[in-house]
Amino acid sequence: MADEDAGRRLTAAVHDLDARGLLCPLPVIRTQDRVSGLRPGERLRVRCTDPGTESDVPAWCRINGHRIIGIERERDEIAITLEVGGGSS
Amino acid sequence: MLAARVMLDQGVHVEGLNFFTGFCVEGHTHAIRRKDQAKPKRNNALWVAETLGIKLHFIDVVEPYKQIVLNPRHGYGAHLNPCLDCKSFMVGRAYEWMEPRGFDFVVTGEVIGQRPKSQRRDTMPVVARESGAGDRLLRPLCARHLPPTLPEREGWVDREALYDFHGRSRKPQMALARHFGIEDYAQPAGGCCFLTNAHYSAKLEDLWRSRGARDYELDDIMLLKVGRHLRPRPNFKLVVAREEGENRFLRGYRYRFTHLRTLSHEGPLAMLDGAPDEGDLELAARLVARFSQGRDAERVQVEITVRGREPRVLTVPPLPPSEIPAQWYI
Numbered sequence: 001m002a003d004e005d006a007g008r009r010l011t012a013a014v015h016d017l018d019a020r021g022l023l024c025p026l027p028v029i030r031t032q033d034r035v036s037g038l039r040p041g042e043r044l045r046v047r048c049t050d051p052g053t054e055s056d057v058p059a060w061c062r063i064n065g066h067r068i069i070g071i072e073r074e075r076d077e078i079a080i081t082l083e084v085g086g087g088s089s
Numbered sequence: 090m091l092a093a094r095v096m097l098d099q100g101v102h103v104e105g106l107n108f109f110t111g112f113c114v115e116g117h118t119h120a121i122r123r124k125d126q127a128k129p130k131r132n133n134a135l136w137v138a139e140t141l142g143i144k145l146h147f148i149d150v151v152e153p154y155k156q157i158v159l160n161p162r163h164g165y166g167a168h169l170n171p172c173l174d175c176k177s178f179m180v181g182r183a184y185e186w187m188e189p190r191g192f193d194f195v196v197t198g199e200v201i202g203q204r205p206k207s208q209r210r211d212t213m214p215v216v217a218r219e220s221g222a223g224d225r226l227l228r229p230l231c232a233r234h235l236p237p238t239l240p241e242r243e244g245w246v247d248r249e250a251l252y253d254f255h256g257r258s259r260k261p262q263m264a265l266a267r268h269f270g271i272e273d274y275a276q277p278a279g280g281c282c283f284l285t286n287a288h289y290s291a292k293l294e295d296l297w298r299s300r301g302a303r304d305y306e307l308d309d310i311m312l313l314k315v316g317r318h319l320r321p322r323p324n325f326k327l328v329v330a331r332e333e334g335e336n337r338f339l340r341g342y343r344y345r346f347t348h349l350r351t352l353s354h355e356g357p358l359a360m361l362d363g364a365p366d367e368g369d370l371e372l373a374a375r376l377v378a379r380f381s382q383g384r385d386a387e388r389v390q391v392e393i394t395v396r397g398r399e400p401r402v403l404t405v406p407p408l409p410p411s412e413i414p415a416q417w418y419i
Contacts, residue, residue: 006244007363021341023311024132024136025107025109025113025132025134025147025340026109027150028132028135028147029147032146032147042352049337052131052132054332055131055132056131056135059131059132059135059136060135061409062139063135063138063143063144063145064145076337079411
C-alpha cells in the first residue's frame with residue numbers, strides 16, 4: 001500500500017489553476033473545465049479568493065468523484081489541491 | 090430539486106445542469122460583502138445535487154446568453170428579465186447537452202401558473218417548441234395538466250405517479266418536500282436572477298444609455314452588483330465601494346478603470362467608468378471624499394489614477410450631501 005501511494009505521488013502531475021478574483025460559481029466552472037482535460041490520478045491546485053470556493057470546490061469534487069488532497073489558506077487566498085478521480089465529470 | 094427527486098423516485102438516472110449567465114444572484118453578493126460573511130457560502134445547485142446524490146454540470150453561457158438579454162423575442166417581464174426566452178434557451182441548451190451523452194429527456198421543475206410570464210398554460214408549449222426539446226421535455230410537477238410526453242407514452246416514467254400542481258401557491262411543493270424528507274431548500278425561482286431586480290435593471294439600462302449601445306461584457310454586469318453607482322455627469326459614472334469586502338472586490342478592476350482612493354482619511358475605493366475631463370475628475374474626487382471618514386473635514390487628499398498613467402493627488406473639500414442630487418444615484 002505504501003509503495004502504491006509512493007508510486008502515485010511520483011507519477012502525479014500537479015497542475016495549477018489561477019481562479020483568483022473570480023466569484024462563485026466561476027472558480028468551480030474553471031475547475032470543471034480544467035479537470036475535464038486531466039487524467040485520473042493527476043492533481044490540480046486551484047488558487048482562489050472567493051470564500052465560497054472553500055465549500056463549493058470540495059462539494060463539486062464529492063459529487064463528481066474527485067478527491068480533495070488539501071486546503072491551504074493564506075490571508076485572503078485559498079489554495080485547494082484535488083486529485084482527479086476515475087469517473088468522468 | 091423536487092422534479093429531480095420525483096424522477097429519482099421512479100428509478101430514472103438524473104444529472105443536474107446549472108447555467109451560468111453572469112446574472113446569478115447567489116454566491117457573488119454573499120462573497121463580496123462583509124455583512125454577508127456570516128451567511129452560508131454554499132452554492133445552492135451544488136448543495137441540491139449533493140443532497141439528491143446526483144452529478145451536477147455547470148455550463149457557462151455568458152456569451153450566447155447576451156442575445157437573450159439584448160433581443161428577447163418575447164420581451165421582458167417587469168424589469169429586464171426575459172424569462173420566457175430564458176427558459177426556452179436553457180431547456181434548448183439542456184437538450185443539446187443531453188443528446189450526445191445518451192440521455193433521453195429533459196426535466197424541469199416548472200409549474201403551470203407559477204410565474205406570470207414564463208409558466209402559463211399557453212407558454213408551456215412555447216418553451217417545448219422553441220427549445221427544440223418538443224415532447225422530450227417533461228415537467229413532473231404539473232405533467233398531469235399537460236398532454237403526455239414521450240417519456241410518459243413510452244412508459245419510461247409512470248404518468249400516474251407524476252403531479253398536477255398549478256398556480257402560485259408553493260404549498261403543494263412544500264408538502265411534497267416534507268413527504269420526501271426535504272426540510273431545507275433553495276429560494277424559489279425569480280429571486281435568483283439579478284434581471285428581476287428593479288435597481289439592477291436600472292443600472293443596466295443606464296450602462297446601455299451611457300454607451301449608446303445595448304451590449305455588455307461579463308465585467309460590466311459583475312460591477313453592477315457592487316457598490317453605490319452615481320452618474321454625476323452623462324460622460325462618467327462612479328462605482329464607490331460600500332465596505333471592505335467591496336473594496337477588495339473592486340481592487341481587482343484597478344487596472345481596467347480610472348480609480349480613486351482617499352489618502353488622508355479611511356475611505357472607499359472608487360472606479361470611474363467613462364471619459365472625464367479635469368473638472369469631472371475633481372468632482373469625482375470630492376464625491377469619493379464625501380463617502381470617506383473625512384466627510385466632515387475641510388479637505389481630503391484623494392489619489393487619482395487615470396488608467397495607464399501615474400497616480401496623482403488632489404486635495405479637495407468633500408462634496409456636501411446637499412450638492413448630491415438624488416438623481417445622481419442610479
